Amino acid sequence: MTIQAQIRDIINGKIKKAVTFGLRKQFLNDQAETLKDLIVKRTRLRRGVDQAGNTTTLAGLKRSTINQRTRYRGNLSTFTTPARSNITATGQLLDSFKATSNNNELIVTAKENRRTNLQGKPSTVKHADIIKGLESGNIGRNKTTPRPFFRASNAERNEIARNIRQEILKGLK
């Protein structure tokens, strides 16, 4: 084996170790948590994400929806107002988000723990169905403007990619 080949092998071995370090389960779980927080915060700030990963302003609420939210203002989350379109009424959907990682994938899911609706009555609506409805604009029998939000934006991917790259480089030491 030439000296050059030996050096290459040493470097490859170090890189392999560094990548294993940067992709360890606990670190990726932390990154999934970071991603979840970014999605929740961005959504509460009225920003959705289109299929290309670009952020968009979430469509405004209809007058009838604003009126209803005004009537039940006491049940609104403290992170919204009657007229604010931010996928937040009681706040249970965004609060239910859980994060984990599996096979180097970051996974954010909505837990099915919905308890009450805006009127304060028990609710059987599933979070998964709400998300699907917001994405397509078909909520039950009602048609509404699509409000896609439940994916990572390009900017959010950049932050996670940066964190992982820095961790891998840290693993070289």
Place this chain on the structure above:
Amino acid sequence: MAWIREKIKVNEDFNPLQRQAVGQEVIDFIVKRSKNSRDKNGKPFPGYSDSYKKSLDFKIAGKTSKVNLTLSSEMLNSIRLLSHRRGEITIGFNRGDNLNNAKAEGNIKGTYGQKTPNPRKARDFLGISTSALETIERKYDLDRNKEQALERLAVIRELLNDDSSTN
């Protein structure tokens, strides 16, 4: 609206991979420094207005009085290495990214939606000092730091390959 970008002179002997590696680290440095309330000259950012501090957005973002150019984090996370050529890299925002170009322009000029720039309110974050750039360049300089540079460049090469294969 202006297209916000910054040309930065780098070592003329650096190859494309070295320039890409330096570009990424320059962006990382700018993001970190901005989150620590410092502009490109190391000066502290001007403080937030009282009305902004009382806003619902401020509360949602969990912000404190520490100015860090971070509400949703989107602006800082959208800084990219736009291009590079011998002896130079260009970082900034995609030309078509109207929202983040506008946000960055507002911060850099201190306009924040107004027509007239206000240097007293400006937070000029896009740039790097010569000494900070030298520290970054040293990590990728094969003449001065061969072992570390080879390792780091090998990692960056792998990540860039991975990135281009998944896009």
